[in-house]
Amino acid sequence: xxxxxxxxxxSISAVAVFSTGLAxxxxxxxxxxxxxxxxxxxxxxxxxxxxxxxxxxxxxxxxPVYKGNYTETMTAAIASFxxxxxxxxxxxxxxxxxxxxxxxxxxxxxxxMMADSGIKLDKSAFLPAVISYYQTADxxxxxxxxxxxxxxxxxxxxxxxxxxxxxxxxxxxxxxAASKKLVAAGYKGGFSFGWQSWVMIENYxxxxxxxxxxxxxxxxxxxxQFTFNNKNVTDILxxxxxxxxDNLFLYGGRRGDSLPMFINQEVGMWINSSAYYxxxxxxxxxxxxxTMLPYSPDxxxxxxxxxxxxxTLWVLKGHAKEDYKGVSQFMxxxxxxxxxxxWHQETGYVPITKAAYELSKKEGFYxxxxxxxxxxxxxxxxxxxxxxxxVRFGNFVQVRDIINEEMEAIWNGSKTATEAMDDxxxxxxxxxxxxxxxxx
Amino acid sequence: MIKRTxxxxxxxxxxxVAPQILITVAFFIWPASQAVYxxxxxxxxxxxxxxxxxxxNYVLLFSDEIxxxxxxxxxxxxxxxxxxxxxxxxxxxxxxxxxxRGTRTYRTLLIWPYAxxxxxxxxxxxxxxxxTLGIVSYFLHGIGYEWNHRLNGNQAMALIVLAATWxxxxxxxxxxxxxxxxxxxxxxxxxxxxxxxxxxxxxxIIFPLISPTTFFLMVMNIVYAFFxxxxxxxxxTKGGPAxxxxxxxxxxxxxxxxxxxxxxxAAQSVILMLIVITLTVIQFRYIERKVEY
Numbered sequence: 001x002x003x004x005x006x007x008x009x010x011s012i013s014a015v016a017v018f019s020t021g022l023a024x025x026x027x028x029x030x031x032x033x034x035x036x037x038x039x040x041x042x043x044x045x046x047x048x049x050x051x052x053x054x055x056x057x058x059x060x061x062x063x064p065v066y067k068g069n070y071t072e073t074m075t076a077a078i079a080s081f082x083x084x085x086x087x088x089x090x091x092x093x094x095x096x097x098x099x100x101x102x103x104x105x106x107x108x109x110x111x112x113m114m115a116d117s118g119i120k121l122d123k124s125a126f127l128p129a130v131i132s133y134y135q136t137a138d139x140x141x142x143x144x145x146x147x148x149x150x151x152x153x154x155x156x157x158x159x160x161x162x163x164x165x166x167x168x169x170x171x172x173x174x175x176x177a178a179s180k181k182l183v184a185a186g187y188k189g190g191f192s193f194g195w196q197s198w199v200m201i202e203n204y205x206x207x208x209x210x211x212x213x214x215x216x217x218x219x220x221x222x223x224x225q226f227t228f229n230n231k232n233v234t235d236i237l238x239x240x241x242x243x244x245x246d247n248l249f250l251y252g253g254r255r256g257d258s259l260p261m262f263i264n265q266e267v268g269m270w271i272n273s274s275a276y277y278x279x280x281x282x283x284x285x286x287x288x289x290x291t292m293l294p295y296s297p298d299x300x301x302x303x304x305x306x307x308x309x310x311x312t313l314w315v316l317k318g319h320a321k322e323d324y325k326g327v328s329q330f331m332x333x334x335x336x337x338x339x340x341x342x343w344h345q346e347t348g349y350v351p352i353t354k355a356a357y358e359l360s361k362k363e364g365f366y367x368x369x370x371x372x373x374x375x376x377x378x379x380x381x382x383x384x385x386x387x388x389x390x391v392r393f394g395n396f397v398q399v400r401d402i403i404n405e406e407m408e409a410i411w412n413g414s415k416t417a418t419e420a421m422d423d424x425x426x427x428x429x430x431x432x433x434x435x436x437x438x439x440x
Numbered sequence: 441m442i443k444r445t446x447x448x449x450x451x452x453x454x455x456x457v458a459p460q461i462l463i464t465v466a467f468f469i470w471p472a473s474q475a476v477y478x479x480x481x482x483x484x485x486x487x488x489x490x491x492x493x494x495x496x497n498y499v500l501l502f503s504d505e506i507x508x509x510x511x512x513x514x515x516x517x518x519x520x521x522x523x524x525x526x527x528x529x530x531x532x533x534x535x536x537x538x539x540x541r542g543t544r545t546y547r548t549l550l551i552w553p554y555a556x557x558x559x560x561x562x563x564x565x566x567x568x569x570x571x572t573l574g575i576v577s578y579f580l581h582g583i584g585y586e587w588n589h590r591l592n593g594n595q596a597m598a599l600i601v602l603a604a605t606w607x608x609x610x611x612x613x614x615x616x617x618x619x620x621x622x623x624x625x626x627x628x629x630x631x632x633x634x635x636x637x638x639x640x641x642x643x644x645i646i647f648p649l650i651s652p653t654t655f656f657l658m659v660m661n662i663v664y665a666f667f668x669x670x671x672x673x674x675x676x677t678k679g680g681p682a683x684x685x686x687x688x689x690x691x692x693x694x695x696x697x698x699x700x701x702x703x704x705x706a707a708q709s710v711i712l713m714l715i716v717i718t719l720t721v722i723q724f725r726y727i728e729r730k731v732e733y
Binding site for chain 1: 482485486489491506570571572590591593678681682683694695697698699701704
């Protein structure tokens, strides 16, 4: 019995010694947790960025952790915050912005953090269309832009030749005309799109300089209301629904679900994020191009600018002050021209700083890959107006679901465009009021 | 003097039931009461500000016409899944009961799908029926039927019913087969000697004798269709198109974990809990009477 006890005490102390050893080891560098939503190839690129930052200094160690898709990552971060086990940095997609902004006690604004850590942040170096989405009304930058994209019109050059489409469409009537030729040439359909709320409501409105909601699309206050059931929006949606009868438009599902239709050459045009560049390049067995979004000439003579999608990095409060110095250094590293230009060229996301854009130009990237500067040109086509600097609505993840549902009701013929958009606005406003109440 | 038997009270019985009670409290009573409490809160996702609002979340829910249609849809979905998976499993079990050679292989193959996780099951069916890439939709197109569950709500519903049924058949099959093999062979042989054919033997002897199994499976299948099909819906349709496949449990998940509306989601889960409790009570009170043990 006594021998047994002795043995136990020995092993306990061994464990204790061992674990202090471990702890002492980890004091050498401070771990910074970074939760992100970049799976697959982009996940490897994220790891590469972290590795090269870690190699550049020996005080901090960035630990990137993949937490699933955007919604899963955001939910995981929020749940972990409630349990006080949250990461330092979390990647949140643009529709989560209003939710993150409202969480004042949880979020450490990037601009404030950089100032506290004594690292200079030059906001004028960033593209206005990118950072305006993430600034407060007073211009304070809340989160660090990381991966931003914007919808563009992807087209199949071979199909255009086969169908006799000589000019790349610039306007919606031209898109329909080209679609007719494609269908006549034997293609199953003319065009399709994904992320339909982002592409056809949010960006269509910004591109035509019309508001999607009151109060500067929600930037100027929580008491905002939706207005996207206006005639300009319902007109384009009804003409698309009408075009469905002749297969000019084929609906292929939410998010990126319709990509295979473009890859398999069922449709000749596809409107979706510029960030599909890597994927299309890898899979398409035809010559493809990208061009700016089409506009409706009866709504606007010249398009305004499109708005971004993608995600930014938010910093969460509640860690040691010293840690945030590391976070600031990392943010600084991340927005350096070299890292940004590399990230942009590899992924198709837009460069977030002017310097990164210039660097890519100098390296001859756009000459070797024509069309890859479409997104950035489109975002900076004009100085953003209150209608085109972005959208900031509460509960917007759910609102997008509502818009998806109502648009699907148009595509399957159960509602007219006007009915569907009226319903979407009515249901969306309810969620806005709920958000207003919870964040008063 | 009154004579009575006096038992010395002992803590032993309490100790013996304690683990069971602890488990119930920790895994049912505690979370359930948390859900009820959460359903009366209006809270931001981070839990920084919260306000007690009594039944406002419920009022909002019932004033939403969409909630009612979700409820009806769930009833349709659950009855279809329960009915189909029970009847197909019954048919398979009745046939398997007769198999003499290769019984083991046959049974093992039938049991396999049960080991598949719901999300994986959903993904398999999603690939088979993908409107652009799927093999079945390709054949359907060949015979002139357009399959596009991303647009057609009825097709989407059919697809999740199919996936959910397929996954549950194995479970039902196991229980039916065990039930049938517990029936004494002499009973069936006696009926056969009296001149009853296979169909008659099945409906007058086997079916009534396995009624406790059928009853148990019915309860389990309804609970399965109400709760465990979440993964299938998430993988196959995400509730679309235009809400055509949004069932109650998916709405709870979607509003809570995607929409981050915790109060509203908790209110829905409380209602879902009440529905299932009511259903189970009804089944035990009224249907169980018809069951012969």
